[in-house]
Amino acid sequence: MKKRYIVFTLIVCGIIALIAYRISANSKINNPKNEKKTVNVMGVEGQVLEAQKFADNLTLSGTLEANEEIEIRSEISGIVESINFDEGAKVSKGQILFRVNDIELRAQLSKVQTAQQLASENQRRAKLLLEKQAISQEEFDVSKADFESARAESQLIAAQLSKTTVRAPFSGTIGLRSISKGTYVTPATPIANLVNTSQLKITFAIPEKYVSRMYAGSPLTFTTSNSKIVYNATIYAIEPQVDIATRTLKMRALADNKEGKLYPGTFANVTLPLETVNDALLVPTEALIPIQNGKKIFVSRGGKAKEVMVETGARTDSVARVLTGLKVGDTILTSGVMSLKNGTPVKVNLTN
Incomplete structure (x- = not known):
C-alpha cells in the first residue's frame, strides 16, 4: 500500500514538472525579445518631377448668340397683300419681305396733297397782296401756317404709306412665318425672326481674379x-x-460662321488662355490628397514615404500644377497614396 502511494506521488510530480516545463518553453518562444522583427515594405508607383511646359487655360461655359437678330413686325395695321420671302431662306438687306394693303393711305395722301396745293396757292396770293399792303401781316401768317400744316400732313401720310412695304434691315436668314396672305396684322403681330449668323457672338463671364x-x-x-x-x-x-x-x-467674343455649322443658342465650352509656363511642376491629380487645410502629396525620401503640404494652381483633367512644396528631382508617389502614412517604408516603381 505504501509503495502504491509513493508511485502515485511520483507520477503526479512528473506531470506537474512536465506542465511547468512546457509553460516556460512557450513563454520563451513568445517573448518579443527573442522575436525576429519583420518589416513590411509597400510597393508603390512614382515618378521623378521634371520642369515642363504648361499652358495655363481658363475653362468656362458660354452661349452662342446671333450677331444680329430681330423679330419682324409691321409698323402699321392692315391686311397682308403679299409675302415675298420663303421660310428659312437667305435674304439681303433692303429686300422686300411683305406688303400691307395701302389703298386707304393712298387715297388719304391724294386728298392731303390736293389740300397742300391749294394752301400753297393761297400763300402765294397772300404774299402778293401783302406786298401791295392789301392784307395785314397776320392774314399772311395764317395762310402760311395753313400751307405748312397741309405739307406736314402730306409728309405724315407719305411716311405711313412707305411703312406698308416691309424690307429686311440687314442680310441674314429668315425663320418660320406666323402670317399668311390676307392676315390682318398690327404692330403687335409677330411676322418672323430674321437672324444674321455669318458671325456669332459668344457671351461668357470670368471670375474677378482674372479681370x-x-x-x-x-x-x-x-x-x-x-x-x-x-x-x-x-x-x-x-x-x-x-x-x-x-x-x-461679362464679356463677348466674335467668331466667323461662314460655313453655317454653328447655331445661335448653342452651349459653348470656352477655353481662354491665360499664360504659358515653361518650367511648371505637374503632378497627376490622383497623387493629390485633399485635407482640411489644403492638399498634400507623398514623396519618397530615404526609402520612406514623406507627406508634403503643397499649393496647387491651374489643372486639367489629368494633371495639376504645383506652386509650392515640391522641387525638380523629387520622387512623388502616385499609387496607393490613400494607404500611406508618414514614414511608411516603400519600394518605388518609377513610371513616366
Whole structure:
C-alpha cells in the first residue's frame, strides 16, 4: 500500500514538472525579445518631377448668340397683300419681305396733297397782296401756317404709306412665318425672326481674379456640345464693371460662321488662355490628397514615404500644377497614396 502511494506521488510530480516545463518553453518562444522583427515594405508607383511646359487655360461655359437678330413686325395695321420671302431662306438687306394693303393711305395722301396745293396757292396770293399792303401781316401768317400744316400732313401720310412695304434691315436668314396672305396684322403681330449668323457672338463671364488679364482683342477657342471641332474667336467687348452678385465680369467674343455649322443658342465650352509656363511642376491629380487645410502629396525620401503640404494652381483633367512644396528631382508617389502614412517604408516603381 505504501509503495502504491509513493508511485502515485511520483507520477503526479512528473506531470506537474512536465506542465511547468512546457509553460516556460512557450513563454520563451513568445517573448518579443527573442522575436525576429519583420518589416513590411509597400510597393508603390512614382515618378521623378521634371520642369515642363504648361499652358495655363481658363475653362468656362458660354452661349452662342446671333450677331444680329430681330423679330419682324409691321409698323402699321392692315391686311397682308403679299409675302415675298420663303421660310428659312437667305435674304439681303433692303429686300422686300411683305406688303400691307395701302389703298386707304393712298387715297388719304391724294386728298392731303390736293389740300397742300391749294394752301400753297393761297400763300402765294397772300404774299402778293401783302406786298401791295392789301392784307395785314397776320392774314399772311395764317395762310402760311395753313400751307405748312397741309405739307406736314402730306409728309405724315407719305411716311405711313412707305411703312406698308416691309424690307429686311440687314442680310441674314429668315425663320418660320406666323402670317399668311390676307392676315390682318398690327404692330403687335409677330411676322418672323430674321437672324444674321455669318458671325456669332459668344457671351461668357470670368471670375474677378482674372479681370486684369483680359483685354479686347484676346484670342480664345471654343467647342460646342454637338461637335468636337475647335473654333477660334476674339474678344471684342468687355463690361465696364464686375457683377456684384456673382463676382464675375461679362464679356463677348466674335467668331466667323461662314460655313453655317454653328447655331445661335448653342452651349459653348470656352477655353481662354491665360499664360504659358515653361518650367511648371505637374503632378497627376490622383497623387493629390485633399485635407482640411489644403492638399498634400507623398514623396519618397530615404526609402520612406514623406507627406508634403503643397499649393496647387491651374489643372486639367489629368494633371495639376504645383506652386509650392515640391522641387525638380523629387520622387512623388502616385499609387496607393490613400494607404500611406508618414514614414511608411516603400519600394518605388518609377513610371513616366
